Amino acid sequence: MPGRTDWADDDEPDLATSIPPPxxxxxxxxxxxxxxxxxxxxxxxxxxxxxxxRTVIKKKENPRVAERRQWAKIGPEAGKPPGPRPDTTTLGENIIFRPVVGFKSGQQQEKNPEEDKKADALKKMQIKCRICQGDHFTTKCPFKDTMAPEGEAAGPPPDMDERMGGGGAEGGLGGGIGGSYVPPHMRKGAGASSGGERMGGKFERDDLATLRVTNVSEFAEENDLREIFERHGRVTRVFLAKDRDTGRAKGFAFVSYADRSDAARACEKVDGYGFGHLILRVEFAKKST
Amino acid sequence: MRPILLSGHERALTQVKFSKEGDLLFSVSKDHIICAWYSANGERFGAYKGHQGALWTVDVDPTTTFLASGGADNTIRLWEVRTGRLLKTWEFTTSIKRVEFSEDGRQLLGVTEKRMNQLSTVIVYDIKQDVEAEQGDEPSLRIVVDELPKVTVAGFSYLNKYIITGHEDGSVSQYDAKSGEMLHNAFSHDDGMQVTDLQWSADRTYFITSSKDKTAKLHAADSLEVMKTYPTDTPLNSAAITPDPVQYVILGGGQAAMDVTTTSARQGKFEARFYHKIFEEEIGRVRGHFGPLNYVAVDPTGKCYASGGEDGYVRVHHFDESYYEFRYEVEREREQGIRF
Known part of the structure; x- marks a missing residue:
């Protein structure tokens, strides 16, 4: 600081502006x-x-390619700065491409109609208030406290009931008489194919095609396991338990298949398979309670 | 992998080509324009304007000095890649369906369409390796294809030994590239199903053809023997062979453009299909286009591939790890056998 002679001049504002070098x-x-x-x-x-x-990354590049990168742009791009221009170049959404043995075109197409159905069901399921017939949930109705639901004694109209069944969570909101709470298993349609039941069914199916793999080497990675198990069918999930602190495998894993028969075959084939320095033990996962 | 979408064209893409080092990508479409792109980041290098009609085909020479293009305005044009200068225009009586440089870049072939009582011809020009030189007007070779149906695709084999042509009726023929004499003719695809594309392996000793009969076939250049067949469920427009280290082929197709509006994108099967070259088995698909894939091209260095669709987009996909790591069990065993 030129002109500073006495430490006493070093007052507050000066301190705020003086910046020591990094x-x-x-x-x-x-x-x-x-x-x-x-x-x-x-x-x-x-x-x-x-x-x-600081890391030095050395990259080999073809001198011709390097030269071409320096070329002046031509035509409509002439004079424009380097770098992609948003009007001609955009990034698409991420695509997962994982080659698999025995790729079946059906895999994707089977799944997709289901999604379509779901979307359709959602579209059909319009929200309709049972008190004022407005397009909101009955519980949100402004006339909730002043008016009783329409046709209360007879319960909700049958078409309504169906919708509720498809709607899952909403099923309970006003399903009972007079808006009192009805436990899920007592609700209408719970026995057949209501949303709640389907949820449980989904977990069950998942479990049926899930294998528990034990005696896994602690240096194993999920990808290694995936590779081993993918040979026997389409694997939907690989979970390898890892120690939170060390990041090493704890010695067991779960592998889910899309198809139970694949799982059964894999269970038979991979049980006793030597992986790392250990022998894998594979069995069907027990249903979690 | 996140594809890079190149939207420099207003109409359907007809062909995309990589330079030999894979850094530049050339695309042609029915909108009369040729675009050049850097494949690494999708930046557009420029455009080559001058054609008066839809473009069907483009090719770049191995040194990335010359660019040849042909289209419905009945011309083959030769451009300087770097400056975009038009070097030469050859005029014909019918449209140009295919141009391709030979392996050494010293010869250029063109395919003219059979139409209006004109026979299909394959013409070959010698290209002077100097951008300042005046290119010759007269072809060094002209093959008039009279006894066979019209030629749709053609290419030079290794060492410029043969010219291989694919025909409208699904046959493939072999010509001597010096004399123009027909040596072989093979009916490899279903009768009446057009051969839509012909692409070479890296060493040009074998090639893949795709056809409207929903199959792609790998042929030996010498004997025209069908070595491998890749069956699909949709008419194919293009097929490409991936370079080392992986052994795949990429097929592109989808139902005809005119039927597209009546079906959803999913049913249209507008996906690039990956097959294992040796085991002839499908291993995966990459979706994304709204319309049929008109052309798929692989970077000769194997880093990415590009597809041009009827929807007017070029999508450049840089492969990620899983593409290189995938092996069949027997391949893995063999690799391990070599290691120990």
Whole structure:
């Protein structure tokens, strides 16, 4: 600071504007710690500590390619700055491409009509208030406290009931008489194919095609397991239990198949398979309670 | 992988081609324009304007100096890639369905369409390897295809030994590239089902053809023997062979453009299909286009592939790990056998 002669001149505003140069210290592990003090937009002093690791990435490039990258753009692009332009170049959504043995075109197409059906069902399921016939839930009705639901004694109209069954969660909201709470298993349609039942069914099916793999090497990765099990059919899920602190496998895993017969075959084939330095033990997962 | 969408064209794409190093991508469409792109980031390098009709075909020479294009305005044009300068225009009586440079870039072939009492011809020009030189007007070879149905695709084999042509009736023939004499003719695809594409392996000793008969076939260049067949469930427009280290073929197709409006995108099967080259088995698909895939091309260095669709988009896909790591059990065993 030129012109500063006495420490007493070093008053508050001066302190706020004087910025020491960034301190750079080298750490043992090859990283650098940079401490910078600067003034942010609000006029406050900010101390910033950054740990920087510098790595040199060497990339080989064909000299012709490097030269071509320097070419001046032509035609409609002439004179435009380097870099992709948003009007001609956009990024698409991420696509997962994982080659598998025995890819079946049906896999995707079977799934998709189901999704369609779901979407259709959602579309059909309009929300309709049973008190005022408005397009909101009965519980949200502004006349809830002043008016009784329409046709209360007879229960909700039959078409309504169906919708409720498809709707799952909403099934309970006003399903009972006079809006009193009805436990899920007592609700109408619960016995046949209501939303709640289907949820349970889904878990059950999942369990049926799930294998429990034990005696897994602690250095195993999910991908290794996936590779082993994918040979026997389409694997929908691989879960490898890992220790939270060390990140190593705990020694057991769950593998779910899309198809139970695949799972059964895999169970037979992979049980006793040597992986790492251990022998895998595979059995059907017991239903969780 | 996240595809890069290139939207420089206003109409359906007809062909996309990579330069030899895979860094530049050329695309042609029915909107009369040729676009050049950097494949790494999808940046457009430029466009080549001058054609007066829909473009059917484009090719770039191995040094990425010359660009040839042909289309419905009955011309083959030669461009300088770097400056976009039009170097030469050859005029014909019918439209140009296919152009291709030979392996060494010294020869260029063109296919003219059979129409209005004109026979299909395959013409070959010698290309002077200097952008300043005046290219010759006269072809060095002209093959008039009279006894066979019209030619749809053609290409030079290894060492410019043969010219292979694919025909409208699904047959494939082999011509001597020096004399123009027909050597072989094979009916590899179903009768009456047009051969829609012909692409070479890296060494040009074998090639893949795709056809409207819903199959793609791998042929030996010498004998025209069908080595592998890849059956699909949709008419194919294009087929490409992936370079080492992987052994796949990529097929593109979908039902005809005129039927598209009556079906949903999913039923239209507008997906790029990956088959294992050796085991002839489908291993995966990549969806994304709204219309049939008119062309698929693979980067000769194997880093990415591009597909051009009837929907007017080029989609460039950079492969991720799973593409390179996938092996069949027997392949893995063989690799391990080599290692120990």
């Amino acid at each position: 301190q750079v210290t080298k750490n043992k592990d090859g990283t650098e710690t940079v401490i910078t003090i600067f003034i942010n937009e609000d006029g406050k002093r900010v101390k910033r500590t950054q740990r920087i690791k």
